[in-house]
Amino acid sequence: MKTGPFNPNLLSESVFAVPPLARDADYQIDADENEKIIRFLEAGGVRSLLYGGNAVLYHTSLADFDDLLGMISDSAGPDTTVVPSFGPSFGIASDQINILQEFDFGTAMLLPSRDIVDSAGIATGIRMLSEQYGKPLVVYLKHDRWLSPEDLKSLEDDGVISWIKYAVVRENPAEDDYLREVLDVFPSERVVSGIGEQPAIVHLRDFGITGFTSGCVCVAPRKSMDMLGSIQGGDMEMAESIRQYFQPLENLRDGIHPIRVLHEAVALAGVASTGPIQPMLSNICDETKSKIQTALRTMKVID
Numbered sequence: 001m002k003t004g005p006f007n008p009n010l011l012s013e014s015v016f017a018v019p020p021l022a023r024d025a026d027y028q029i030d031a032d033e034n035e036k037i038i039r040f041l042e043a044g045g046v047r048s049l050l051y052g053g054n055a056v057l058y059h060t061s062l063a064d065f066d067d068l069l070g071m072i073s074d075s076a077g078p079d080t081t082v083v084p085s086f087g088p089s090f091g092i093a094s095d096q097i098n099i100l101q102e103f104d105f106g107t108a109m110l111l112p113s114r115d116i117v118d119s120a121g122i123a124t125g126i127r128m129l130s131e132q133y134g135k136p137l138v139v140y141l142k143h144d145r146w147l148s149p150e151d152l153k154s155l156e157d158d159g160v161i162s163w164i165k166y167a168v169v170r171e172n173p174a175e176d177d178y179l180r181e182v183l184d185v186f187p188s189e190r191v192v193s194g195i196g197e198q199p200a201i202v203h204l205r206d207f208g209i210t211g212f213t214s215g216c217v218c219v220a221p222r223k224s225m226d227m228l229g230s231i232q233g234g235d236m237e238m239a240e241s242i243r244q245y246f247q248p249l250e251n252l253r254d255g256i257h258p259i260r261v262l263h264e265a266v267a268l269a270g271v272a273s274t275g276p277i278q279p280m281l282s283n284i285c286d287e288t289k290s291k292i293q294t295a296l297r298t299m300k301v302i303d
């Protein structure tokens, strides 16, 4: 794993893969299977990994968190940057920082929660957690106006934000007043589109933000990296064709459940055996599996 302070220049150099987390039959983190996912991504050119929602870290125990950090530190290649996520509750986040401090990650992302929070309180939480960690944190904007632009600006002025994952889902990503307000107070070079390939062209081309995160990259890393390169090189026709390439799987994720479908898709694509998913989620049924196989065939990921 690449260690040392997080370098924001990396945000434009690789798609940020957001992998599922493989577990064995006893629900323990399966280091071998997770390493297969990491090697597959690295072989496709990916150099940035974000363990968060798709790894269901919202529900992880402190012991699992420790195992996870050990596993990803050991498994990621020397040129691969890894960002783990923690939280979402303040108390758990604070306990997890004690564990994070035993490892050499450049930053970590606070998972968002919509319940029992308000903007000023979230800002206080981010400030205190960053101070405890001694490093700036990744802020995950998943819900509209979760953090006001004023609070964001004051956090940026205090130097506690590493970068922002912007993932507020809009029917039309081109119409997004909150994203414009965020970009009025925070540098676009440190904002990453956080909803996969589908809104990435609009976010990068029209809003000028930097890179994108993706779950689907875990079944076709080279394609997703090519999409990033096409957008950056101004070949929007190619970028659009790759966006459409990912649609069959993304449509299933949108229609059923993005995390549960990705967890199985990675297994059905033959990348690694992902095993049982972390409770409070459940593995998908056979009917959904066969829909995923059809999508993967359309994408030519499997025969």
Ligand SMILES: N[C@@H](CC=O)C(=O)O
Binding pocket: 018, 053, 054, 194, 195, 196, 197, 213, 214, 215, 216, 258
């Ligand atoms: N939610 C997106 C990007 C990751 O955060 C996905 O899973 O594709």
